[in-house]
Amino acid sequence: MNKHNPQFDFAGFGIDSDALKSEDEQLINQFKDAEKERENIFPVNVFPLPIQQIILSTNESLSFPIDFIGASLLFASSVAIGNTHKVEIKNGFQESAVLYLAIVARAGTNKSHPLTFALNPLVEQDKISYRQYEQERLDYEQVVNLSKKEKEKQAIDGPIKPVWRKFLLSDFTPEALAEVHKFNKRGIGVYVDELAGWFKNFNRYNKGSEMEFWLSAWNSKPINIDRKTGEPVFIPLPFISVAGTIQNGLLNELAKNSRTQNGFIDRILFVIPDNIQKPYWSETELNPIIEKNWKAIISSLMNLPINLDETFSPIPEVLRFTPQAKELLFDWQRNNADQCNDAEFEAISGIYSKLEMYVVRLALILEMMRWACNEGDKQFVGIESMQGAIQLIEYFKKSAVKAYSIISNINPLDKFSSDKHALFNALPDTFKTEEGLKLAINMGIPERTFKRFLNEQELFNRRSRGEYEKII
Template sequence: MEAKKIKPVFDDLNNPATILKHVEGLKKTVEAEQKAKQNPFPVEAFPEPIQQIITATNESLKFPIDFIGTSMLYAVSVSIGNTHRAEIMRGYEQTAVLYLAIVGKPGTNKTHPLKWAIKPIEQRDNLKYQEYQRKMQEYETIAALTKKEREQQGYNEPIKPIWEQYLISDFTPEALVSVHSYNKRGLGVNVDELASWFKNFNRYNKGSEQEFWLSVWSGNTVKVNRKTSDQYNIPLPFISVAGTIQPGVLNELADNRTENGFLDRLLFVVPDNLKKEYWSETELSPSIVENWQTIISNLLDVSIIQDETNNPQPEILRFTPEAKQLLFEWQRELTDQSNKPENEAISGINAKIEMYAVRLALILQMVQYACNESNKQAVGMEAVQGALKLVEYFKKTAIKVHSIVSNASPLDKLPTDKQTLYIALPDTFTTNKGVQVAESMGMAERTFKRFISNKELFNNHTRGEYEKRY
């Protein structure tokens, strides 16, 4: 169905005073609409030590607030792994698994916050790898001996060591499952370009890899039975995913992934008015780095309980009565909203946001513990309040992304000044008349001519004459 055209506020382009008067009114209207659409990242959802780290890295390293905040959520998620789960009611548990997509144009500092946040985990991985190499040398030395030589030297049959790791970035599906089978605490997958992750879904075996990621997100048992590989059974998979993606390739992400709910499982990080920043002369305090390392170490040092078959047995955190009541009230409101016919388009978003509310509450409770601001005996009120602020943010970003991938009006993508100009222009106008309006709003003629060359916004049937498409 063709979109309704927006009528110009005025048609008298020969009266500069009329133009200026109406332009000022338009600016105020569009700015108010833009402000209503804004979605600031809720830094206040985090404990005070985390808020300080977010603020400091934003000031000194120019990390966008949204990017560093969600990157830290991801690092905490990986650090928790299968050590804990949250139970909102009997039979309904959620893990700390997150699928995060950090959206930004090149040069907007979207990669560095994620690298900074996971650095303490990478350092732990490096130490574990050094230990693995040492044990591997010992293993190979003993394995090279004959049985008699081992007996003479007092060695038992050697057991091949494994590399206990937390993060993985380059892998085949089979390799990932193999690594996870040895690292039952869980893994974090971080990819610099998330688009490559999606493109590889059908690279090795048609269709099955996407189903694998759907299953992992839900915490369903992973079973691999193939002639060409070993047999695996992972009853409690835990793989959190984070990566970056450019706005221009979001449509590739949505291709064939909306109907099965895969898109709704992703938490999108889409800051408002994101721009490339100047470098800062403010140095990051070493205490900020040390504090973050301590917080992550406190989580990584939490031991994982395993049963007699060496499968993880996560500690279950229930909710305090007041926290549970707040979460139930919020869920009822969300359900009522989802059941309205006009909101059918976001019902899928709401379904997954409901689960993420529990997951984020678990993450916030554990990070409170790691900051020495609470215990980990139950999920409390503060964690739930923070989680609800975060899911509200992620719900709005999900709606924004759905608008992009469903070919929403190009007007929504325009900055405020160009939206104002577009509304101010008559339905049809000549180049000269359009330049007059643009210059009255402070836009240079050359910039305006580039603007009206956008075929998504304007028709140009006759030379020098234009027609708005919306």
């Protein structure tokens, strides 16, 4: 049983544990076989085992694409963690669990349902808090309507107007969002089913200011809104995560209004599966324990206390990296910095730069997930979470390059000669330097030219020393 939630049961799912283990192994093997056909594989293995089971089971029974449900669980966990925890890289350098996430695919490919599933425990909590708010509002109105004499007789002071403390918003202005956040200091999540509508309306009320709002919110910079009507709003430590869906054909909308130049797009984690298809319905029923276990996991995170200082501002609990995890993080950062410096396109460099913040945020989320699944004690961010975050960030890096190609309406291969086109197409999805060099020489391309070609980061990703994989 899970020490954080007595209703939490991973062990048997109500059936024989040996049978469950066999079914899990079969499901994982089927998933691995299917993934061999793809170039950019969402790394399910980075999650705690109970969450892997949720991802694979919903994929099998509800036809949720692996990438979509995996990313959706990350987003829901981000919102549930909120301002309760941060991670520290070194003194004065901390990151929260804030994510901006875009699930990208054409219509009919099951984009929205995984987010709905992942967010359902948060929605249920909002329903409960709304019922409580309604009752408090009725009580408040009854007191307000009492005469002065009746209030004195009942010894009632001026009543406090109730507020609805909720986790999720969908339709709002920055001012309304800040008003909600003022009363929910642990943080909020923005879920927009159609992201295109979200950023198209950025300048609907105040030209230019909403874009600046979201750029700042990503960095958790204080929100300070002075209003013509009503009281000003000040949020010293905002926590606002955003997720939504968008069709491939609408990605070009992101490039408008200088969003490729001001760093807005760099802040978005894109989820773009390879060769996504509309799925067939599955006759396999989802075991109710799967949904129950996800509710238990997310409830453990939602129930984390939020510490406040004397000004009622959040004081997140700060986790630090173990020495091994920190060494791995710094090694990865040095390699990523080299890629930023070597990138031919400024936009690609910007994307890679923001991923340095995201790799830390994802490590924090994975560590908190491990705690909620009884696989960690959240004293530090350990090596497993750091390794998992790096695998996730490499997935998101390839997806970002793909999104950039769509947004820019370019193919990175277009700038190369026909012989390099032919070489790229002839290379396998993953290959060793010697293997690729042999193929290049057979096609009349010199060794020096081939090795320069391998440095094109829009085309190739170096997996390890002497081993590469194609990105597009």
